[in-house]
Amino acid sequence: MANQERPVGQCCLCGDITRLSFEHVPPRSAFNNDTVFLAEIERLLGHDWWAEMDKVPGKRQQGGAGQYTLCEPCNNKTGSWYGSDYVHLARRAMPALAQAAAGEVVGVSVDIRPLRLLKQILVMFCSACGPNFVFPELARYLLNQESRELPPGHDVYLGLYDRGSRAARQSGLTGRLELGNSQCVYSEIAFPPLILVMTVNSPSPDPRLMRVTWFNQFGWRDRWQQMLILDCLQVNSPYPASYATREEIERNRSRRLQSKAVD
Numbered sequence: 001m002a003n004q005e006r007p008v009g010q011c012c013l014c015g016d017i018t019r020l021s022f023e024h025v026p027p028r029s030a031f032n033n034d035t036v037f038l039a040e041i042e043r044l045l046g047h048d049w050w051a052e053m054d055k056v057p058g059k060r061q062q063g064g065a066g067q068y069t070l071c072e073p074c075n076n077k078t079g080s081w082y083g084s085d086y087v088h089l090a091r092r093a094m095p096a097l098a099q100a101a102a103g104e105v106v107g108v109s110v111d112i113r114p115l116r117l118l119k120q121i122l123v124m125f126c127s128a129c130g131p132n133f134v135f136p137e138l139a140r141y142l143l144n145q146e147s148r149e150l151p152p153g154h155d156v157y158l159g160l161y162d163r164g165s166r167a168a169r170q171s172g173l174t175g176r177l178e179l180g181n182s183q184c185v186y187s188e189i190a191f192p193p194l195i196l197v198m199t200v201n202s203p204s205p206d207p208r209l210m211r212v213t214w215f216n217q218f219g220w221r222d223r224w225q226q227m228l229i230l231d232c233l234q235v236n237s238p239y240p241a242s243y244a245t246r247e248e249i250e251r252n253r254s255r256r257l258q259s260k261a262v263d
């Protein structure tokens with residue numbers, strides 16, 4: 001898009017009000033280059049969403065998922081510093097996804113620079129959460145490539161996206177009240193082949209997600225050749241961090257419909 005057509009807004013990293021550039025979330029070379037369908041999922045909430053999911057209105061967006069969220073310098077800097085390690089992980093995870101089924105645990109062998117991968121994921125979350133979320137300490141950490149001053153309270157988790165999933169999701173910070181438990185505050189990006197979750201001062205919304213915040217212990221140049229052990233999780237509902245399988249959803253739904261019929 002020509003420079004003068006780009007929207008003016010607040011950059012989700014540095015906070016400047018300026019012309020924004022399109023930030024692909026996930027990066028374009030991580031299988032995010034095709035037309036995506038942006039469903040108006042809020043129309044589903046509170047309804048029989050499982051039955052209505054294929055009819056929900058929305059619009060097509062060419063060239064991949066993402067938004068005008070970052071100024072050009074922030075987009076270029078973080079993309080060139082951190083993007084390739086995320087792309088590497090996505091390319092290693094995609095073949096694993098082709099073999100795994102929901103509920104299985106899968107090893108994905110990677111050769112990454114963990115600090116860069118962690119920072120790429122956090123940049124994506126800054127974009128997903130929008131400018132109202134900007135935490136200055138987090139932005140400082142992300143805009144200094146070698147910084148290891150990850151603000152306390154932020155955690156990042158990974159899962160493998162199951163190929164039987166019915167949806168892809170991206171959510172800003174969401175709260176969920178656990179019965180008899182503390183509240184979870186998190187943001188999620190679920191896009192094949194990976195599920196990413198960031199929590200803020202909060203436990204993990206699902207014990208099957210693998211915590212990778214310790215990637216922050218690595219230096220800017222440090223490599224890590226290992227097997228990442230990930231749970232394969234199905235993404236079906238409009239509710240972030242819900243990994244119920246199709247069978248589980250259908251079982252619950254028919255139970256609910258039956259009890260309604262009895263009423």
Ligand SMILES: [Zn+2]
Pocket residue numbers: 011012013014015016070071072073074075
């Ligand atoms: Zn910026």
